[in-house]
Each structure stands twice: as C-alpha cells, then as structure tokens.
Amino acid sequence: MSASYPSHRACYLAILSGGSLPDGLDGLLEPWPDPPSPGIESLEARLLELRAEEEYQAGSIFTHIGRERILLGYVPAALVEGGWLASAVEVRHSHDELGQACLGAWYLESGEGEPALHRGNLYRAQLGALGLSPPTLEGLLSREDERLCEDDFALALVGLRLGRSSVRTQQDGGWLPEVLGFHAAYVELGPPALVRCALEDTGGRYLGDRSPGTSGQIRAQEAARRCLLALLERWPSVWPRLWRGASALLRSRLAWYASLRPPPSPREALAAMLVRKVRHARGRHGGVLLDGRALEDWFDPKRFNVDAFLDALARSPWVRPGDPERSLLLTRLLAFGGPMFGVFSPEEERVLRRWIQDLPSLATTNRRVSDIDQLTPVQPPPLPPSTPTPSPSVRRRGKASLYRSLLLGDTAHARRIVLRSLARVKNAGEEERLKAQGLWPYTWNTLAEWVERRMQAQLGDPARGLGLAQGLSRQQVCWLLLQLAPAALVDGAWLQGMTRPENSHRPEAGWLLRIYYDELGAGVVRQHHGNVLRKTLAAQGIELPPCDSEAFEQWPGLLPEAFAMPVLWLSFAQCSGEFLPELLGLNLAIEMAGVGETYRIATQLLRRHGIDPYFFQLHETIDNAASGHTAWSTEVIGLHLEQASCQGKEAVSRSWQRIWQGYATYEATSASLVRAVAARLGPGLAWGWLKSTVSAAIRWS
Numbered sequence: 278m279s280a281s282y283p284s285h286r287a288c289y290l291a292i293l294s295g296g297s298l299p300d301g302l303d304g305l306l307e308p309w310p311d312p313p314s315p316g317i318e319s320l321e322a323r324l325l326e327l328r329a330e331e332e333y334q335a336g337s338i339f340t341h342i343g344r345e346r347i348l349l350g351y352v353p354a355a356l357v358e359g360g361w362l363a364s365a366v367e368v369r370h371s372h373d374e375l376g377q378a379c380l381g382a383w384y385l386e387s388g389e390g391e392p393a394l395h396r397g398n399l400y401r402a403q404l405g406a407l408g409l410s411p412p413t414l415e416g417l418l419s420r421e422d423e424r425l426c427e428d429d430f431a432l433a434l435v436g437l438r439l440g441r442s443s444v445r446t447q448q449d450g451g452w453l454p455e456v457l458g459f460h461a462a463y464v465e466l467g468p469p470a471l472v473r474c475a476l477e478d479t480g481g482r483y484l485g486d487r488s489p490g491t492s493g494q495i496r497a498q499e500a501a502r503r504c505l506l507a508l509l510e511r512w513p514s515v516w517p518r519l520w521r522g523a524s525a526l527l528r529s530r531l532a533w534y535a536s537l538r539p540p541p542s543p544r545e546a547l548a549a550m551l552v553r554k555v556r557h558a559r560g561r562h563g564g565v566l567l568d569g570r571a572l573e574d575w576f577d578p579k580r581f582n583v584d585a586f587l588d589a590l591a592r593s594p595w596v597r598p599g600d601p602e603r604s605l606l607l608t609r610l611l612a613f614g615g616p617m618f619g620v621f622s623p624e625e626e627r628v629l630r631r632w633i634q635d636l637p638s639l640a641t642t643n644r645r646v647s648d649i650d651q652l653t654p655v656q657p658p659p660l661p662p663s664t665p666t667p668s669p670s671v672r673r674r675g676k677a678s679l680y681r682s683l684l685l686g687d688t689a690h691a692r693r694i695v696l697r698s699l700a701r702v703k704n705a706g707e708e709e710r711l712k713a714q715g716l717w718p719y720t721w722n723t724l725a726e727w728v729e730r731r732m733q734a735q736l737g738d739p740a741r742g743l744g745l746a747q748g749l750s751r752q753q754v755c756w757l758l759l760q761l762a763p764a765a766l767v768d769g770a771w772l773q774g775m776t777r778p779e780n781s782h783r784p785e786a787g788w789l790l791r792i793y794y795d796e797l798g799a800g801v802v803r804q805h806h807g808n809v810l811r812k813t814l815a816a817q818g819i820e821l822p823p824c825d826s827e828a829f830e831q832w833p834g835l836l837p838e839a840f841a842m843p844v845l846w847l848s849f850a851q852c853s854g855e856f857l858p859e860l861l862g863l864n865l866a867i868e869m870a871g872v873g874e875t876y877r878i879a880t881q882l883l884r885r886h887g888i889d890p891y892f893f894q895l896h897e898t899i900d901n902a903a904s905g906h907t908a909w910s911t912e913v914i915g916l917h918l919e920q921a922s923c924q925g926k927e928a929v930s931r932s933w934q935r936i937w938q939g940y941a942t943y944e945a946t947s948a949s950l951v952r953a954v955a956a957r958l959g960p961g962l963a964w965g966w967l968k969s970t971v972s973a974a975i976r977w978s
C-alpha cells in the first residue's frame with residue numbers, strides 16, 4: 278500500500294463518519310469496451326451482456342474460494358448498497374422530475390420506510406440465517422474485523438465516493454450521470470455474480486427480491502429507467518458518462534474477484550516460470566545431471582514434468598531448503614562468475630528465492646500483502662469543482678449565506694450550530710421541568726398521552742375567527758408567506774442526513790425516511806411540499822429562483838431571520854447520527870406545530886385574500902396525530918427508547934432528556950423570526966397572535 282494513501286478501510290470509515298473525503302475513483306471510470314449506442318434500451322441490452330461476462334468471470338474462480346469468504350467479503354459493500362444515490366436525493370435536488378426519479382429509486386433501495394427491507398439489512402439477515410455472524414455497520418466502524426480484507430472495502434468505496442460526489446447544479450449534472458449509470462448497472466447486473474453463486478439455493482429476500490422477472494426487480498428497473506429518462510431529457514449530451522458509471526461497477530467487481538483469487542504459491546509461481554522458459558534451456562547444460570538424469574533430458578519441452586523436476590531440484594545439493602542464501606543454486610550458479618549468471622531476471626530470481634525459502638514450511642504464505650500491493654490505487658483524477666466550502670467573506674454575510682452553503686454541502690459549521698442551539702435550551706431536558714409537564718419518567722403511555730393532550734389543545738376554539746389578523750392587507754399576507762419560503766422550499770431537510778448510508782439502515786430510519794419521502798413529494802413533483810408553496814407564491818406574482826441559488830439568497834423582501842430555522846434543520850442533517858435523540862425531538866416539534874387552529878386560521882386568512890390555502894390544508898391533514906407524520910414522529914421516539922432500554926434505565930432517561938432538548942430548539946429558533954415580523958407589521962397585530970401563528974407557520978411538514 279502506497280504510503281501516501283490511506284487504506285481502503287480508512288477511506289470507508291472516513292466517508293461513513295462524515296469526515297473529509299479522500300478524492301478519487303481509482304481509475305475505475307474508464308469506459309468498458311464496446312459501449313452501447315445511445316438509447317436506454319441499448320444500454321440495458323449491453324448491461325445484460327455484461328451480466329453474462331461477469332458470471333463467466335465469477336464462475337471461473339468460485340470453486341477456488343470458500344463461500345464464507347465471499348459472503349463476508351461482500352458485507353462492507355452490501356451494507357451501503359444504494360448509498361451512491363445519497364447526494365442525488367438531497368432536498369435541494371428534489372423539486373423536479375429528475376429529483377423525484379432519484380428519490381423513487383433510492384427509496385426502493387432503502388426499504389421504503391421498512392428497515393427490514395433495507396438492502397443492507399436484508400443481506401445481513403440472509404448471512405445471519407446461514408450462521409455467518411455478519412458484522413454490523415457500527416461494528417465495522419468501531420473495530421477491525423479480521424475476516425475482512427482491504428479489497429472488500431475497496432469494492433464498497435466506489436459507490437460511496439459517487440454518493441458523496443454527485444454535486445448537481447442548475448447548469449450541469451455534476452457526477453449525476455456517472456451515479457445513474459452506476460445505478461443502472463447495479464440494477465441490471467443484480468448482486469455480484471460471485472455472491473449470487475454463493476447464495477444459490479439458500480432462499481432469502483436479498484437475492485429473491487432482485488432475481489430476473491420478480492416484482493422487486495421489475496420495480497427497480499422501472500425506477501432506474503425513470504432516472505435515466507429524466508437525466509437525458511435534461512442533459513442529452515451526458516450519454517457517454519452513463520457508460521463510465523456503469524463501467525465503474527463492473528470494474529470494481531472484477532477487481533474484487535481478482536483479489537479473492539488465491540495468489541500462486543511460491544512453488545506454483547516457479548513452476549509457471551519454468552514452463553514458460555524451458556524451451557530456451559535446451560542445448561545449454563552439457564552433461565549436467567539431476568537425480569541421475571541429464572538436464573538436457575529433463576528440459577525436453579515435449580516431456581517436461583515440472584513437478585518431478587522441482588522435487589528433484591529440492592532434494593539436490595544445489596538447494597538448501599529454507600535457506601536461499603546458502604543454496605549453491607543461487608550463490609554459485611546464478612551469482613556473478615557462475616555459469617548461469619544473467620539467465621534469470623531479478624524478478625525471476627526472486628521467484629526462485631521465494632521457492633527455496635518456502636520449502637520447509639509450505640503454509641506460511643501471506644497472500645493479502647501481495648494482493649494489496651497489486652491493487653494500490655493510481656493517482657486519482659480530481660473531482661469536478663464542487664461548491665461547499667464558503668470563504669470567510671461568505672461566512673460574514675449571515676444566515677442567508679449560511680443557508681446556501683449548508684445546502685451546497687458545507688460541513689464546517691453544522692456541528693457548531695447544533696451545539697449552540699442546544700446550549701440555548703440546555704435546561705429543557707431537566708428532570709424537574711419534565712415532571713412539571715407530566716413527562717417524567719418516560720413510559721410509552723406518558724409520551725402518547727402528552728401528544729394527545731397537546732394536539733387537543735392545539736385544536737383551539739373552532740368558532741374563533743381571524744381576530745386581529747383581519748387587519749392584514751393582501752400585500753402583507755403575501756409578504757408573510759414569502760418569509761416561509763426559505764424553510765418551506767427545503768421542507769424535510771432536517772431528515773436529509775438519515776438518507777446517508779451510515780444512517781439509512783438504522784431502525785429509526787424507517788419512520789423518519791417515510792416522513793422525508795412524503796415531504797419531498799413521494800415521487801410526484803406537484804406533491805413536493807416546497808413546490809406547493811412555490812406555486813402559491815407564483816400565483817401572486819412572486820416567482821422564486823432555486824433555493825440553492827445566489828439569487829434566492831439575495832431575494833429582496835426576505836428577512837434574514839427567515840433563514841434561521843432551515844439553517845438549524847440543515848445543520849442537524851449534517852450530524853444526524855451524533856444527535857439522533859435531539860433530532861427525534863426536533864422532528865416531533867416540527868410535525869406537531871401548526872396542526873389545529875393555526876392552520877385553520879391561516880387557511881381562512883389566505884382564502885379571504887383569494888390566495889390558494891392548499892399549503893396549510895395539506896399540512897393539516899398529512900401531519901395528523903392519528904396516522905400521519907405526528908403519529909410517526911411519536912412512534913419513532915418510542916422505538917428509539919426501546920432500543921436504548923437494552924443499555925439500561927439510565928440510558929433511556931438520558932435519551933429522553935436529550936429528545937426534549939431537541940424539541941425545545943424548535944421554538945427557540947423560531948423566536949427571532951417572530952420578533953422580526955412583529956417589528957415589520959407593527960402594533961396593529963398583537964404579539965400573542967404572531968407568536969402562536971408565525972412560529973407554527975414557519976414549518977410545515
């Protein structure tokens with residue numbers, strides 16, 4: 278392994294721990310020969326041919342490798358299957374057909390909100406049923422598993438790198454063409470042929486769901502095809518890059534297969550070398566005998582018996598087994614001045630030396646070291662320019678700039694923002710406070726009843742009308758709606774981090790990803806919650822630019838405070854694993870807020886001015902506490918605490934307190950916008966109305 282490169286395992290850990298990403302795709306993007314002609318059908322047909330090619334390669338080595346080695350070796354890659362789509366399903370990409378297509382394809386891989394159906398979890402379950410004790414992702418990240426090799430991590434890295442590199446912009450697709458080519462190949466080729474051989478006749482859904490002709494496979498193919506169609510519709514010229522992505526999948530698999538093939542033993546290596554050279558040996562050895570037989574006779578190419586020759590040579594006085602430095606073959610015959618000086622190249626001489634060294638103990642080879650050396654990656658090409666890191670001057674421009682840089686992937690500030698928000702509400706999880714609200718100690722009933730009481734209270738008085746809000750003009754209402762845009766356009770962003778491969782397999786991810794999928798439109802552009810508000814504003818003459826554009830950051834009329842809440846959301850998304858309990862609390866606060874009287878009054882207010890109120894109606898229904906997002910948000914807290922209970926009562930109490938601290942960040946963060954709106958609209962509106970209405974309305978999920 279080159280000293281200047283971290284190991285493949287280290288890169289794997291770095292990516293899944295959210296650390297800085299070592300660049301490079303190891304030259305694997307070089308196109309495979311005979312690319313298909315443009316057209317999705319041609320691509321699929323060519324991929325079917327590659328499937329046969331991969332099967333041939335796998336079949337030639339399957340019998341040489343133990344099933345356990347194959348199946349365990351694929352674990353690092355299987356656990357992060359679909360992870361290459363992680364960047365493609367970020368909120369900022371989700372507003373159009375291409376984003377929705379990617380969302381659909383990724384949702385299928387992640388188990389559609391059902392953790393047991395997550396591809397990585399299915400694979401672990403199948404290996405577990407075979408008694409193989411596969412490591413978990415957390416296990417891989419925390420300690421070395423001696424059953425795994427460097428090349429097993431190299432196989433997983435290609436997809437992981439693509440998933441962190443698909444920086445799509447308004448102008449071009451970034452790495453998205455390669456990502457979607459890779460995904461199309463993954464779907465058409467199915468699980469690696471070697472893994473399919475090893476799992477044959479074992480049953481299980483990992484393989485069963487992706488066998489040709491099954492409903493799972495047909496759905497995956499349709500989802501992948503939708504992605505390709507949307508991509509080519511948008512950027513027709515990227516066709517060759519799809520093939521590069523598809524090639525990367527095949528190349529990475531073939532490299533892995535090669536790493537699994539046992540390297541030749543020193544004896545096999547020498548035998549192969551002698552067979553190759555024997556025809557050059559005739560006529561050069563005079564009357565020299567070996568084991569009573571003339572060398573000229575031994576070296577008859579038509580009768581050359583390399584095994585017998587090596588056995589005889591090992592017994593001869595020319596060789597001292599285990600000690601090449603004292604073997605006359607090397608010290609006298611091959612050395613300078615000897616009759617065979619220069620006959621062997623330095624590499625060939627090393628082969629000979631290794632054979633002698635190995636003679637006493639044939640079981641001491643260390644194949645992994647040689648494998649790793651062979652597969653040391655070449656200097657990778659730089660990634661295309663991405664946008665993330667803001668310059669110091671950008672950072673000084675405030676919340677709107679921070680919003681944009683976080684959307685574009687800035688990782689420098691997120692953790693600090695989350696910690697600062699939590700510090701502002703550090704007392705919110707105190708035992709005494711929770712007792713005062715009937716929330717201590719945690720039981721499922723305590724939580725469920727509290728949510729029930731709260732939702733009842735939020736219903737308010739059905740007879741209550743607009744009250745002081747009647748005084749708002751249509752222009753003021755539109756301005757208020759505009760303040761919702763920075764958060765509404767990225768509705769769901771607080772859960773974006775759960776889509777990443779390091780989180781999407783968690784039990785909690787099931788409920789959270791269902792919510793995320795809904796917020797982003799569940800595969801339908803017009804159902805995208807941000808698009809609903811965008812359409813409402815457009816009908817009022819406010820045509821907003823893309824949320825990740827500079828134009829949006831500087832959009833006139835937007836208060837800087839309107840960016841505070843989405844900045845918190847996007848920051849949580851960057852460190853979801855570390856702050857999972859707090860995220861669950863924030864998620865509950867977001868989903869509950871507004872349901873009831875607030876949305877009812879907001880709907881009335883918009884109707885009064887002839888503005889489409891569907892944005893609020895949508896959230897009144899989808900966030901309901903019976904079977905909607907509020908119910909799911911409650912369920913996932915219960916599930917999380919059930920998991921924590923395995924570590925004891927203390928762990929449950931601590932998580933419960935952290936959940937309420939996260940819950941409190943919602944109201945604390947909304948306060949600045951409430952104050953700013955109050956200052957703008959003046960004393961005509963009561964502070965109390967603003968506090969209850971605006972703070973609830975700056976989220977909708």
Ligand SMILES: [Fe+2]
Nearest residue numbers: 900906977978
């Ligand atoms: Fe929601």
Ligand SMILES: [Fe+2]
Nearest residue numbers: 768806977978
């Ligand atoms: Fe929403």
